[in-house]
Amino acid sequence: MKETEIVFIPSPGIGHLLSTVEMAKLLFNRDERLSITVLIMKLPNDSTPTSSASASAYGSDTSRIRFVHLPTPTQVDSELPKSVMHFFCDFIHSHKTHVRDVVADITRSHSVRLAGVVVDMFCTTMIDVANEFGVPSFVFFTSGASFLGLMFHLQSLQDNQNQDITEFHDSDAELLVPTFTNPIPAKLLPSVVLDKGGSCTLFLAIFRKFRETKGILVNTFAELESHAIKSLSTLSSDGDDNIPPIYPVEPILNIKEGGGGGEVTHNNQEQYDAIMSWLDDQPPSSVVFLCFGSMGSFGDNQVKEIAHALESSGHRFLWSLRRPPPKGSMDLPHDYSNPEDVLPEGFLERTVGKGMGKVIGWAPQAAVLSHSAVGGFVSHCGWNSTLESIWCGVPVATWPLYAEQQMNAFELVRELGLAVELKLDYRRDFFWSSDEVGLLRAEEIESGIRQVMMDGEIRKKLPSQADAAGFLFIRSIWDGSWPLVLINCFKKLKLTA
Structure with missing residues (x-):
């Protein structure tokens, strides 16, 4: 039987990387045929030891996971850009050739079968690479389900109702969004969607790209965001909004190693x-x-x-x-x-x-x-x-x-x-x-x-902390955890051995 490979592409930054690593660890621990490749991008001027942080999350068990550090493209300007959003999108896109090379190497292998690509919420340009090689893509959304629903709502307002979202800047308006039970004051919207310099268009394009995937893995759990998850699932099942299936994947936390970018190393x-x-x-x-x-x-x-x-x-x-x-x-x-x-x-x-x-x-x-x-x-x-x-x-x-x-x-x-x-x-x-x-x-x-x-x-x-510790223990010994949902999804696509 061929081993099944999944490629994870996190955004640069310790918070996104550690969440991705923890999710990958939960996934491959549930199926011995599964191996993981994590592609790491490093921002210019970033001195965070992302590689050691990744390795520490796994200890010595690295036999079925590998980290590929992508070279930083020389054409990327590390000076202050027109906007953070413009810089970030250009930076991610500039790695596309390197990602394509890694995926090509995997598909040429006779010992593994590439089952799919899981991209971070900011790396949706890499969905094109998955499409080129005929493998399914999934999004790992590192925020909550309520916010995901808000962004789909704003993207729909822009695309379907021709509404200029940036007009909400300095507005006293309140928005009715399906994934929230209370009206949302426009003054709380992220700065990026209120920016008239083009950042709003770039950001909403990310969520438009979500609709091309086979599913969205959301770092949340039903007990916390039951209303938002039900709302998104309803939109997904209706099919009118072309929203892929939503998979709440429990709270993906790096509690053991310190979490929140606070991983413990020999240096600290x-x-x-x-x-x-x-x-x-x-x-x-x-x-x-x-x-x-x-x-x-x-x-x-x-x-x-x-x-x-x-x-x-x-x-x-x-x-x-x-x-x-x-x-x-x-x-x-x-x-x-x-x-x-x-x-x-x-x-x-x-x-x-x-x-x-x-x-x-x-x-x-x-x-x-x-x-x-x-x-x-x-x-x-x-x-x-x-x-x-x-x-x-x-x-x-x-x-x-x-x-x-x-x-x-x-x-x-x-x-x-x-x-x-x-x-x-x-x-x-x-x-x-x-x-x-x-x-x-x-x-x-x-x-x-x-x-x-x-x-x-x-x-x-x-x-209570006792409740959390108990749930962590149960999750560690229970074979029915959420990763089987994703594995079964790959199996339905007939891409696993």
């Missing part, structure tokens, strides 16, 4: 040990954790407002504080060499020095959220962070920054009642500048911290 083991040791000394549910993702950072004035809020709140805190990249740079945030340079004078002595808090840079986010000492999470509401907070049973105070995070915050607060609103419509553009945008005052931040640490109703709705 000492930091990890110091963080966990400090948490071990804190009472249960007493610490508020502030962390804003691999691309989240603030300017000096906002940092000072956060510091004042933490000090005034009186709550213990663990604060992941990152330095913004230089103005106009496409670099990612980094740790401060000396946090005192940006914090209010005497803040560390009055708080950290008295055992009230700890200021860190890099954070093993999932490991922190899993700790019994953590009772609240001030978050940017990236989807991975959203799933991790729910999984670990930690209430969230919403502080979205960019991408679809405003919509994730809206879903948590208004749709699900699983978070408190610190701010829903805060937004800033990454890669553009480190200037202050929509400064949040200390009083607002302090109020959000107090609410998230004291709201017992939200805490009752969230699973």
Whole structure:
């Protein structure tokens, strides 16, 4: 019998890569005939050790998975582009030849049979490569089902009703979207769909391309987004909207390795040990954790407002504080060499020095959220962070920054009642500048911290950490997990041995 091969193509960036790796691991662990190839693209100026992060997610068991690092095309300009969306689309597209070469090598092999290609939500241009070789393609959508439905809705408004989506910019309109039970304020739409410079057209074209695939794997689960999943499934079964079958694939989390871009390596083991040791000394549910993702950072004035809020709140805190990249740079945030340079004078002595808090840079986010000492999470509401907070049973105070995070915050607060609103419509553009945008005052931040640490109703709705651990164990021993759905889908297409 020939071994079956599936090619995964994640977007560059640690969050997308780790989610893809975790999903691939769950899949091939369910069928011994299955092998996986993961194609890795690396952004210019990205110093994140994506290769070591990928390998660490698998430990020593790499016999049936391989990572192919695609060369960065020399024609890609690493300088600040017309827009982030234009740069990203051009960057992904420039790898098409390299992807085609890898797929061609696999199809020429006599020992494996290529069953399909699974592309990240931003890599839909690679669907053309799958079509060239006559193999099915699937999309791995790393956000939630509600947001997926919103984007299909906006794309339909543009294509079928000739509506200019960018006209919602600065609008007080509210949208009725099938995957949401509440009207959506237009001011919460992602910046990219409100951009009049062409980014909106590029972004919606991605979702138009989704319709060419055999299915969409969504990083969610029915208990969380039952309304959205039912709505999408109805649209898919009706056939009128040409939406492929939707497969909720459970929360794909990298809990074991730290998650959220916080994977533990030999380079940061000492930091990890110091963080966990400090948490071990804190009472249960007493610490508020502030962390804003691999691309989240603030300017000096906002940092000072956060510091004042933490000090005034009186709550213990663990604060992941990152330095913004230089103005106009496409670099990612980094740790401060000396946090005192940006914090209010005497803040560390009055708080950290008295055992009230700890200021860190890099954070093993999932490991922190899993700790019994953590009772609240001030978050940017990236989807991975959203799933991790729910999984670990930690209430969230919403502080979205960019991408679809405003919509994730809206879903948590208004749709699900699983978070408190610190701010829903805060937004800033990454890669553009480190200037202050929509400064949040200390009083607002302090109020959000107090609410998230004291709201017992939200805490009752969230699973306990024991519930999460139990489900993780059951999933690890249950052969009926979701990956069989995808394997059976390949079998129906008569592409497996």
